[in-house]
Amino acid sequence: MRRATSRRISALAAVALLVPLAAACGSDDKGAKDSGTAAEEKATGPLVIYSGRNEELIAPLLEKLEKATGTKVEVRYGDSAELAAQLLEEGDKTKADIFFSQDAGALGALAKAGRLDALPQGTLDQVDKEYRAEDGSWVGVSGRARVIAYNSDKVAKAPESVKDLTKPEWKGKVGYAPTNASFQAFVTGMRVLEGDDATRTWLKDFKANEPQVYEKNGAVLTAVNDGKAELGLINHYYWYEKAAEEGADKLKAALSFPKKGDPGALVNVAGAGVLKGNDQKAAAQKAVDFLLAEEAQTYFADETHEYPLAAGVTSKDELPKLDTLGVPEIDLSKLESLEVTLEMLREAGMV
Structure with a gap:
């Protein structure tokens, strides 16, 4: 049996430690940001996405996203928990505009720390409330x-x-x-x-x-x-x-x-959130809306065999409909407490 990697354990521990620190610092720290000149340079620069989704799986879709937004896209790939920990450490100085997570827990950690901007209601309403953040900070794109x-x-x-x-x-x-x-x-x-x-x-x-x-x-x-x-x-x-x-x-x-x-x-989700303090608000919003639009939703249905969550897209796999499944009532943001889970698994001798 392969033990849980030290990198992932460290990432989960970092998330647990950094969330209260980030929340305590708050988001009203514009003074920590660079001058107006630097902000202008960032606004005309690339849209930076931190992706916890596998590059081989998702790169073709993100190439289409670049065309759809009309903005050059740069992607940093990695484990969702590790990237969430990195984003919490970077704080308001991060170069990331969007976090595209493999699971809701990592998004929940950023939301808890106040690192995500609220998404427009029109964006949120494209997805059933079970598959988006209660505070509107992130939205699920596939399940x-x-x-x-x-x-x-x-x-x-x-x-x-x-x-x-x-x-x-x-x-x-x-x-x-x-x-x-x-x-x-x-x-x-x-x-x-x-x-x-x-x-x-x-x-x-x-x-x-x-x-x-x-x-x-x-x-x-x-x-x-x-x-x-x-x-x-x-x-x-x-x-x-x-x-x-x-x-x-x-x-x-x-x-x-x-x-x-x-x-x-x-039913867990892959989802997206927009980082607070980013200078690519228009492009970031276009990117999130693209992930919820028909082209991307069809990609999730046909290429990754997941549940599309928006745009009325149905899967060619003839999946049981989501509303017929016995999904428990749960706030997916609360899946952020992974370090406690990992400790339980260690106690049980499973990792």
């Missing part, structure tokens, strides 16, 4: 549902709740990727929904049931498809990617969407 994958040859009926995975009949039969950010976000969601004590108990019982450890979600799905694991905890799009490549009729793996309100039914 991914947590699911239970199961081998259809070996499992007649998959569990409807992650809580069932601690039962004796599933001992040693469940695959998961504890160092993966999506699993850690799911655990954070359980903490928000049910509290730390209940989550700690579930982790202890789940670990005691001897789940199989994998490095990535894709490896979990492969194990389920090959019959090496009967069940697996993944995001939905891994199955749809594999189905597109190999043919759905050739897969032994199938998906179960957990029941309504279950922690395992979390």
